[in-house]
Amino acid sequence: MERIHVSVRARPLSVEDAQSSPWRISGNSIFIPNHYSKFEFDRIFDEKCGTRQVYEARTRDIVAAAVQGFNGTVFAYGQTNSGKTHTMRGSAAELGVIPLSVQDLFETIQKESDREFLLRMSYMEIYNEEINDLLAPEHRKLQIHENPERGIFVAGLREEIVVSPEQVLDLMEFGEAHRHIGETNMNLHSSRSHTIFRMIIESRDRTGDDEAGTICDAIRVSVLNLVDLAGSERAAKTGAEGIRLKEGSHINKSLMTLGTVIKKLSEGAESQGGHVPYRDSKLTRILQPALGGNSNTAIICNITLAQVHADETKSSLQFASRAIRITNFAHVNEILTDAALLKRQKKEIEELRAKLQGSHSEHLEEEILSLRNTLLQTELERERIALELEEEKKAKAEDKRRLKEQARKIENLSTMVLYSSRNECQDIIQKDRRRETWCPGVLLNKTTGKALAASEVVSLSPMKSVRPKRNTGPLIQFKELIQDTESCLDPSLKRDEEVSVRALGGSNLPNPSALMHVTNRRKAVVKQKSSTQVKHNTRCAIQRYILARIVSDIHIDCLVRKLAETTKVCHLKQEDFTESPTEQEAHNMPKQLKDQEEVLSTMVEFSSDVKDILMELQATKAYFDEIFSMMDELFHLPSTVSNTLMVSSGVKEICCHYLLEFYVSQ
């Protein structure tokens, strides 16, 4: 990144002009005493300085950089008759910047033994906003194009290959002959066009063996522009009319665009994404790379210190002071052909291979170590996961075993309860029934051990005491209980219930999870029990259920047997009547008949009692059937639903529990 180099060159003055000049030069500053304007530049050359000095200030370096592959641009700017052409082209007495550059260029190339060069030259003018080829005068009105390979270029412009400074200068002379020069009041040989002298420098490395492929085919291409601008002018001063006036207008217009571009660039418009009007003139478009682009650029601002041109000088100095703030980004321009690219890559590979071989074993060892570490870590991780899996498997197996064990225990317990209940209850009930109701001649008094009389037997037959009724409050309807339970459920259970209902496909069956909270009596809000509690309750419920069933069966059995015995007694009595009774027997007959009457009445009463019990049992059975059918529906659901139901474990048991509670309460 480099700033545009700006130098100021003041042309010699006549004695009169020198005396009246308001300008003063001090070092690199120029100013008018007692005036606010003071301009500072990289270099200021007074009228005594020669062109070589001006050239050496910066242009020489730019030429040297161009040989190395950097673009370079030097242009002379200033009002008409300020000495631009004198500075750039020079004269017979004093060489200008262009011839000096050409000489230097060839000299520098001669010194560059490692590279081989190809130089081309072009010379063009921008006259009235038209580009004319000065080396091929027939090539007029050339167009400007741009492409990625060449950048901005003038299509059709002749480029002459040159091999010596003399050849260049000859061609330049040829071009000058076709340049538009006109006479004005201010300059007998006024340039009426901007001229751009261009050297295109191509070079490539010629060290190494081409056959061995060690030569790098990268080609450096740089462009050196040496520009002699037409001078800004005032028609009043130049007295331009007609064609001159038109020329002057175009000159001023393009210079104004140049001024705008310089101003914009100096304000940082391009870096801030602002618009820079390069395309507003052919001059700025061609010089675009030189202005804020890929180029080393220098501006030589030609001025006259005469009093009469103070305003124009001030204007030129303002332009130059803006240009000094512009920075460019010059870099070596290298073109790589496919072959060159391949060669370069081969070279890089070879270099890398050499480096690799140097540190080969060490590098491999490190790599192996790193790989081993990674492998070890992976192995450890794998073992850890396998252990975890094994433990998990064991835990699962243990859970399974525990569950099986519990199921087996429950089964055993149920069986035990079944048998013990049956035996116990049967004995008790049978004893009770016989003692209290039947067998007047056979039964013994519990306390005395004596046989009981029939009247005693009858008096001891309160059948209803066999089924003492529990006053546990009124029975609540099953559906009502479920409704109650719903209101007690917590939201999570309600959600479960909703899922179940959906799974049931809109069935009206109660949600099994709701059954977990069902009791046959109104109670306080039941909290959700733990699974252990539920299991425990379930076990008790099953036992109670089985017990109750057994009791019921025995009850019925007893009643049936009683009936049979009663019938038998009646038969016996009838048989007794048919035989001729003895006197004693005749004497006892009324009492026996009375007893028999009592027995019969008891039997009748008992029969009605049996009837009641049977009816009640039938009702209970119907109730059971209803519940069981509901349970069957529940347990024959699709697998998706049964999965949901499985969540509420022990549903069936809970139903049994409810049924048992209901039954027991009866």
Ligand SMILES: Nc1ncnc2c1ncn2[C@@H]1O[C@H](COP(=O)(O)OP(=O)(O)OP(=O)(O)O)[C@@H](O)[C@H]1O
């Ligand atoms: N430094 C100088 N030393 C000697 N003579 C000079 C110097 N500068 C300019 N001149 C003379 O001044 C006259 C005008 O100079 P020149 O043509 O170079 O001006 P210009 O800026 O190119 O004008 P224009 O813009 O009209 O072309 C020429 O005769 C030139 O020889």
